[in-house]
Structure formats: structure tokens, C-alpha cells
Amino acid sequence: MGRRSVHTADQLREVIIDASRAIIAEQGLQALSAREIARRIEYSPGTLYNIFQNLDDIILTIEGQMLDRLSDVLTTLPVVTDPGQRVRQLAHAYLKFSHDNPKLWNLLFEHHLPAGQDVPAWYRAKLNGLMGQVEAAVAPSLENASEDTIRRSARVLWAGVHGITSLSTADKLSNVTSDTAGQLIDDLVGLYLAGLAATHSA
Amino acid sequence: MGRRSVHTADQLREVIIDASRAIIAEQGLQALSAREIARRIEYSPGTLYNIFQNLDDIILTIEGQMLDRLSDVLTTLPVVTDPGQRVRQLAHAYLKFSHDNPKLWNLLFEHHLPAGQDVPAWYRAKLNGLMGQVEAAVAPSLENASEDTIRRSARVLWAGVHGITSLSTADKLSNVTSDTAGQLIDDLVGLYLAGLAATHSA
């Protein structure tokens, strides 16, 4: 066909990402293919490679946007002063975010780069940013604790919440519906805070 | 070529599973292909389909064996009477199991059946069995608690441990090595037990 120029490079980039995200949201990662994206946006497969290095590049871009969105959600949560409530609020926001679009969220854990390649620096930075938000939420419950303790504590909480959401969206935690995942989160955060209080005052 | 009969159907079944498991252990799920299995066992791809329905069937079989192995590991753990120590022991056994062969263990969470299909009943049964073992370990720390509370509590612990192992093998918990995953497990179990003690005696 040759030059068309109905989209600028930036627009095309966006169109590709949107189509890809839609495919994943609807049918999961395994349904994503260069030809399927091309079909949807009515370009040839080759065009994708003018703009992205490869499919992994497209997928990583989508993952990055999701991390940003999650970060936004966490930052714009209504203000809650009680430290315990704050932690609870964060955990539930994470759960809601993951349940709002399980297929898309699963992307973060299903997708792996080829052996030997690891995620780009900007990706790690986004992850660290999120972890920072959790640390900030946890810190008030850990007065006088060392930086290290706070970091470890935040990770334990994060990993715990992740474990519940992960197993529940994968449906690998026998008979757990979306509701009861929320209950488990409450239990976890409850125990976690009680544990903190106990070991901290001891 | 035609009939060869160097292997019985059962032997062939085993050879296929062994080769598949080896591929996954060495190169991950994405490296598994019918042709690669066939190459290794020196049969044609078509032969796999005389014995298994499809690749998913092969993969599910391997998953089932892993769940059995984990169950064995947990059952044959040295006897520990202190309830807290018992929970700790279980958590570390789970971590060790998953870290001993991360690629294989990841299979349980990376692999998804096609949309609409869910895991066979025997698979669910194995999961329930594992959960039962966790419940049994947790129960002594929860005297007089309802069945329901024990179930929920066991799941929270299980999911928490899973979250840590999951994020650490995926290397998505910034700077977490195998060692520090163990530390996080200790933290989690410690907080968990402290939390139980606090809320239970309250």
C-alpha cells in the first residue's frame, strides 16, 4: 500500500497499545499475537515493528502503564489518618484494582522476558515507587523502628496481599470468591496489625 | 516406521512426562513444545497424542505430581510439637520446595487452561488436601476457634507464604534473594503468630 499517514507515529503507538490491552483484557495474554493486533488496527503485522522492538516491548509498555495506574489509585485514595485504617485501605485498593481486570493484572506475573534478560530499569523504578507507598503507609504503625524493619515489614504485607489476590484470581485457593478474598485481606491486615502492636510494644 | 514396541504404553507415558518435566525445569514452560518432547524421546510428535489428549494434559499431569510431592514433603517433616514452630517449619518447607526448582514450581501459576475450562476434580482435591495439612498445623494455635476461623486463618497464612515465594522467585520484590525470602517468611509467620495470640487472648 505504501504511505498512508492517517496516524502520526505517536498515535499509532497508542492505537497499538490500546488494541493490545483490549485483547489481553478480553482473552488473556495467550490470545495476544502480532497478527491479531494488526487485524484490529487494520495495519499489517510489519508495521508494529516500525514502532516497537517486538511483542515483549509492547507487553512491557502495557505493564508499565498498569503500574502507573495502580500508583495513581493508591495516591489518590481519600485521606485516612488512622494508621491501621490506612493499611487496610491500601490493601483493599490493591485487591479491587486486581479484581477489576484480572486478565490484565495477571499479565504482571504471567509474562516473563526470555531467559537472561531482566526487566528494564524504569520497570524496577516503578515497582520501588509502589513499595515506597506501602512503606509510607506502614511506617506510622512502626514508630522508632529502623528503616530496615519498615522495609521488611512493608514487603511482608505487600507479598501477603499479593498472595491472596494472586491465588484468588487464579482460583487456586479452594472456593474463594471475590467477596471472601476481601475477608481474607481483612484477616491478614488484622493479624498483621495486631502482630505489629504486640511485638512492637513488647 | 510402524510398530516398535520398545516401550509399553505406561513406560512411554512416563518417558514423555520425564522429558517434559526436564524441559520445563531447564528452560521453563515456554520452552515446552510437542516437537521438543518428541525430539528428546526420539518419537514423532504424533505419538504423544496416542497417550495424552494434548499438551495441557501433559502439563496438568506434571502439576499433579508436584502437588503430590509437596504433600509428601509436608507429611514427612520431622515431628515438632510446639505449634508455633510447626507453622514456621511448614512455611519454610514450602519456601524450600518452591526454590529448589523455581521453573517447575512456577508452572502451577503460569499455566492456565483455555477459557471456560477449569481444573479437573482430582486437581482441586489435591489442593484441598494441602490446605488441610496447613489447617492441621494452624489449629493448635487456635484453640476453641470455629472450623471456619481455622479455615480462614490457614488460607491467610498459605496465601501469605505463597505471595512471598511467588514474588521472590519472579524477582518482583525488589532485591529479594533466596535468603531474605526466608527472612520475610520468618517475619510473616512471626507477626501472624503474634497476631493470633493477641486477638485470641483478647
Add this chain to the structure above:
DNA sequence: TTGAGAAACAAACACTGTTCAGTTATAGTC
């Protein structure tokens, strides 16, 4: 000895990611 059926294969189908030579429409120059 022969026929039936089991065991295995090879080829085919429709797909996949990726590359790249070739084509075309446009923007800019004269």
C-alpha cells in the same frame, strides 16, 4: 499363514514472531 489391530510416523493445516525487499504516497525543492 494370515488377518486384525496396535503403534508409530509423516505430512498437512492453520497458526505463530519476526525480518526485509519492495512499493507507494507525500513533503519539499526547484
Add this chain to the structure above:
DNA sequence: GACTATAACTGAACAGTGTTTGTTTCTCAA
């Protein structure tokens, strides 16, 4: 207005994929 350089895009090709099917060959029982 004509012309060219080049950006934009395509489509075919390559080597792979899962799975199905028809065919061949071998074994074993009658």
C-alpha cells in the same frame, strides 16, 4: 507544476508452533 528523496507501509518468506489424519509396519492370535 514537475520531480525526487524518503517516510510509511505492505506482503511474502522463514522457521517454528499444536494438532489431526491417513498410512505404514509390525506383532500376535487364530
